Every structure is written in structure tokens, then in C-alpha cells.
Amino acid sequence: MDNKDNLLFSDFFTVKDIDKDGKKFDRVSRIGARSENYDMELTLDINSELYPLDHGDRFTLVLASSLSLGSAQNPDKSETNWRTVVSGSDRSLADDYEYVMYGRIYRFDDSAGSKVSAFVSFGGLLMCLEGESHHLQNLSISESIYLLLRR
Numbered sequence: 256m257d258n259k260d261n262l263l264f265s266d267f268f269t270v271k272d273i274d275k276d277g278k279k280f281d282r283v284s285r286i287g288a289r290s291e292n293y294d295m296e297l298t299l300d301i302n303s304e305l306y307p308l309d310h311g312d313r314f315t316l317v318l319a320s321s322l323s324l325g326s327a328q329n330p331d332k333s334e335t336n337w338r339t340v341v342s343g344s345d346r347s348l349a350d351d352y353e354y355v356m357y358g359r360i361y362r363f364d365d366s367a368g369s370k371v372s373a374f375v376s377f378g379g380l381l382m383c384l385e386g387e388s389h390h391l392q393n394l395s396i397s398e399s400i401y402l403l404l405r406r
Contacts, residue, residue: 261348263393263400264318264384266290268297270308283380284308290316295386299402302380306354306404315352317403318384318394322347322355352403356380360398363391377402 268288275287284303289296297316301308308314324346349355358377365371365388372385373394382402384391394400 261319261321261323262317263320264316264391266292266295266316268295268314268316270310270312270314273308273310288314290386293386293390295384295390297385298381298383300377300380300382301354301404312406314404314406317348317352317401319348319401319403320398322349322401324348348401348403352405354404356402358382358400358402360394360396360400363394363396375400375402 268290270286270288272287273284276285278284282302282304283300284307285298285300286308287296287298356377358375358380360373360375362374363371364374367385369387370385371388371391372383373391375382375384
């Protein structure tokens with residue numbers, strides 16, 4: 256099965272800093288990371304109790320429109336219920352990752368010249384992914400996406 260239709264972005268990142276402006280919540284850390292292939296900057300809030308990361312840790316980050324391993328089953332890129340996909344007997348993209356969040360792209364900022372920033376909220380945990388616009392061309396405002404991480 257081919258899941259390339261579902262993948263919106265993928266790269267390897269290395270953690271540069273953790274909570275550089277201080278820790279604001281007990282179980283949440285804000286990490287800063289840099290990508291290896293696309294020269295992207297990442298700021299990401301994670302549940303540090305569930306998925307602790309340290310300086311220098313390397314991880315894969317994937318943004319996907321669906322957890323389905325098949326090619327886009329739903330042409331409108333929406334899933335009926337993410338819990339059905341995760342708890343069902345069929346394998347999903349989530350099975351290959353250690354940390355998964357579901358959220359919505361709420362803003363783009365292109366005021367920094369050729370760089371663009373995509374902002375995503377995962378139920379209060381935030382992400383900002385910044386880099387050349389052509390690396391983020393598959394993302395759309397108000398789109399629901401999955402973030403998947405693994406070391």
C-alpha cells in the first residue's frame with residue numbers, strides 16, 4: 256500500500272533547545288529543532304512526560320492528512336473518526352511512530368521574505384514550522400493534520 260498521498264511534509268530534525276524561555280507547564284516542553292534536509296526551523300510543544308526529548312536528539316517528523324496506509328480513501332482528506340483508525344484492527348501510519356498528535360493549521364505568516372511559517376494547534380500544544388515556501392506548499396489553512404514523531 257502506498258501512503259504518499261497522505262504525506263504533506265517529512266524530514267529529520269535535531270533538537271537545538273528545550274524550554275529556552277523557561278518551563279511554563281509541568282508536563283509540556285517547547286522544543287526548538289532544525290531539519291537536516293530542508294533547512295527548516297521547528298518550534299513544537301510536546302508532552303514531555305509521554306515523549307521526553309533531550310538536546311541533540313534526532314527524530315523524524317511527518318505531517319500527514321490521514322493515518323490511512325492506503326492511498327487517499329477520503330478525497331476530501333477528512334477521516335470519519337481518528338479513534339476508529341487508531342483502535343481498529345487495521346494497521347495505520349500511527350503504528351510506525353512513537354508520538355502522534357491531531358490538530359489544525361490556523362495561520363501562515365510570509366512576512367519574512369522568502370520564508371513562510373505555518374502555525375498548527377494540537378488542542379493547545381502549538382507548532383511553528385518555518386522555511387522556504389515550496390517545502391510547505393502541501394499545507395492549507397484550516398486543514399486538519401496529524402503530526403507523527405519517532406526517533
